[in-house]
Amino acid sequence: MSLNLDRFRQWFLAVFVGGVLIFVMAPLFVTLAMSFSDSYFVAFPPQGLTIRWYQQILTDRYFLSALALSGYLAFGSTICALLIGIPAAMALARGRFPGRTILQGIILSPLIFPELVAGLALMQVLSAAGMVDARLNLLIGYTLVAAPYVVRAVTTSLLLVDANLEDAARTLGANRFVTFWKVTLPQIAPGVAAGAVFAFMISFDNLPMALWLADSRYSPVPLMLMRQLNSVFDPSIPAMSTVIIILALSGALVVERLVGMRRAASLQP
């Protein structure tokens, strides 16, 4: 009787996990498949097999410059988000001051607040301030969106770090900065890396901010894809999407490897 029940549980688990996997992965494979379709419109299942769409987009100046812009912006806003987010997380996790939870709520609010609204508000502030460089405006907008992810990931890992380690370092003669650099940072490296990956991905494929802050000269990839979709819906769009998916995946793998190495170093057998 119990054997049957166990078997039923195993089956149920397998089916359930399989279902979730399909739900998550299927769109990626559909996109990948469509990008090789030898047709003038997006089709699934793909008709024929060709790589000409890849040849086309990888020589397309607009796509390449949009990709480069997105890359620079994502990189830059990740750096900015780390520079703002790590000190903020330190204050939230270690500080003892009145209004700490309220401040935490405010700092994390961009996670909940509709980005379309935040983007509109930001655009009005920036234009009132006379800032016209779309690249700078986008960098500010993306940093705003990305920083809460860093704050959250770093705060979580800071709470796991034994505060006594920092106290021990300070009694041994390290000032606050050295203590952070030599003791705290190695401990929270996985959290920092996770926050950085989130920040990068959030910036890289952010559309709502770009809708308000980009102009015709400087359009990041998501916005460019949107425009392309409205004009021609040919397999170059799934091809571009596939390129983005691969970039994202490799970025995540690189960081995972870095974090994994850190972990191995700290728990060396």
Added chain:
Amino acid sequence: MSTKSAALRLEGLYKQYGKSAAVQDVSLSIEPGSMVALLGPSGCGKTTCLRMVAGLVEPTAGAIVLDGADITRVPVHKRNVGMLFQNYALFPQLTVAENVAFGLKMRRMAKAEIAKRIAKALQMVQLHSFSDRYPSQLSGGQQQRVALARALVIEPDLLLLDEPLGALDKGLRESMQVELRLLQRKLGITTIMVTHDQDEALTMADQVIVMRDGRIEQGGTPKVIYQKPNSQFVATFLGASNLFHCQMDAAGPNILRSGPFRFTVDGAVPLTANPVICLRPESISIAAASAMNAEGPNRASATIEQVIYRGPVMHYHMKLETGQPLVAYEQVRPLHGSRAIEVGDAVVAHWEPSSNHILPG
């Protein structure tokens, strides 16, 4: 390793957190080279005191004076104190040797000198063969030894111990207590220890400071604190006590009465409003009711309720005729044969007048 012995004085330390005071008016003078234990229940302010001495917490008021110099506003990293934590606080990403080297590197010492000192410090705690291991590969006792080497290698003016042995099991804790005390004496380093374990405080310290609600309740040598507590709190916090609320007795100036029981003290009873007699369990003897008369002072007839064998000591839990409990400890002496005191036996508990210690009510 050479350490100089420093004298430490705390002058009216206060620490306020919001509206509540964690530490109030703590003044204390510590002899060079001695070990002081701050003892008290959790939340009594002992750890806050220690952290103020370390410089990790800034006092709201008061002064910390080290060898005549006021260090109250000196930042922690310039104070030259060694500190041990309950959870060892070793840097997990560094090896044993790198952990010990941390404080020396902060002092920008030459590499050769650092290596020499690490070797010496690890030798001192008998872990020289473990220098390339990581903390996670060591047992709790070994980790605390590394932490001790790390704290002492910088030749600190003060050694601060924050419940240093609390995470170790009983046997190891007791042998570490002795070892730590021997090392502290040998180095002659002025030491403050925080603990909630009265045995640990009595075992290790020259002076025990009992704290309660942010204030010092009583300070003194272990013997004084144990034998002459000045309050019911200290009496009950340090080991078991039998307490009797008394009135003066008309029969004489040196007699106190609690219900049917009479207590005589050497000399006259000091004038206290509601004196309380504190009677330590080990000062009570037990005789069979058939062998002794229960009349007279410093005696009480009782019924045995429970007999507990604790190895070297027997614990007898009794019930007096008034219903009050009474606890007595008796040394087990195997060569003298065993006494047959059983649950339910009628006995007479008796003690010497000098055992009657009077507390304010």
